[in-house]
Amino acid sequence: MRDQGFWRGYWPLLLAIGASQLSQQADMAMVGRLGGAASGAYAMLTRLAVVDLVLMSAMGAVASTAVAKAQRDGGAAQMVGRTLGLALVAGLCCCALGLTAYPALAEALAGDGEVARLIGEAVFWYSLAAPFRFLTNTSAFALHALGFGAAVVRWKLTEFVAKAAANYLLMEHLGFGFAGCFVAGAIILVASTLWCRGTLAAHAIGWIAVPQRSWASMFLRSTAWEAQRILSLQLAVLFSLALFAAPWLGNYEVSRLASYAAGQTFLLVLFSPFMALMRFLAFRLANLREDERAASMRRLWLTGAPITAGGAMLLFIGRDALGELYGQHGPWWSALIQAAAISLPFRYVANVLRAILHARGNFGAVATADGVALWLLATPLVAMGLSLDSPVVAYSSLILPEAASTAWLWRRLDRSPRFGFVVERGENFALSKGNGP
Secondary structure, three states, X not given: OOOHHHHOOHXXXXXXXXXXXXXXHHHHHHHHOOOOOHHHHHHHHHHHOHHHHHHHHHHHHHHXXXXXXXXXXXXXXXXXXXXXXXXXXXXXXXXXXXXXXXXXXXXXXXXXXXXXXHHHHHHHHHHHOHHHHHHHHHHHHHHHHOOOHHHHHHHHHHHXXXXXXXXXXXXXXXXXXXXXXXXXXXXXXXXXXXXXHHHHHHXXXXXXXXXXXXXXXXXXXXXXXHHHHHHHXXXXXXXXXXXXXXXXXXXXXXXXXXXXXXXXHHHHHHHHHHHHHXXXXXXXXXXXXXXXXXXXXXXXXXXXXXHHXXXXXXXXXXXXXXXXXXOOOOHHHHHHHHHHHHHHHHHHHHHHHHHHHHHOOXXXXXXXXXXXXXXXXXXXXXXXXXXXXXXXXXXXXXXXXXXXXXXXXXXXXXXXXXEEEEOOOOOOOEEEEOOOO
């Protein structure tokens, strides 16, 4: 923990996440230049593809812990090959789903107007790129877990510049219009896949391989739990937004909806380092023995708690300055920022616990804790606060669920089975349970 090498991969992971978000913003900017229904069509297509995005994120998270554990046991090369084999299958399934279902879903949601027509033009290219999207995402997580995150960041920045240039060329000069954004995406993803293949090969790491059935079953089970956790979070935020927009709930005013929407934009930025921390610690701790994980957990809390508390205090007193930046004022904005600040220490401790459980392979415990906290605490508190016209009650949904998750995960930690992705001797790989290495 005192060794600087422990944290070497954190900043590359955080920067890579930021670069991915930046690329999406560039897409939105280019699509917005087309005017008309283009922005709405882009937003709807990305919402329709929520299965792709959630599954891809979950698979990348599980793959990184599996690869890190295998690296400690000397089998990272083969483990990467098997995770990529499953990623390719998942990408092909999502490709088939997109080609067959997305056009009909778009027409059902938006009618047969301009939005559905634009989605119909783009969905072929978006779906065709799905296998490459899964391969590059899983490869990137594997490279982060293996300690090559800096190379991933450099490529992500190069990819961003290339994507922006390709968007401009195809959409503005070659007449592809709205579909050009997705044609460019497919081309860049093919190039990214080739880069990932070359980078892995340069480090003598395997490419696509057929996984063992028992190993694949355990991997997909963990992926399903993590996908459920991610999807539950997204649906809870969407449901809360719908509650804030409901004119029949409490004393409705536009300012409370505007404050919540602006706050969600800010919270995406605020919570990104915590999300990156959880992902980083999960594969970093997976590479340690169980006794080393326990020592690391204590040191993480001792060193990180003062930093998090200091950041929370700055955020708490800086709510008015943030309000000037986002153009928001009043009790609904102030309460949101104050609640977010108070939640930071709980969020830090909870994310360390989540990371340790993920490192053990116990994705189900984390998904259960977060899902229950979101739907039995967070959303009812939002509804109650809006009904009572109380920002304090509504935004306690940022504090109490995280505190409850922290308590539940702490109790679960001692009872959690110490299992994970274990490399067996020889050519075959399996998943096994036990008392840890």
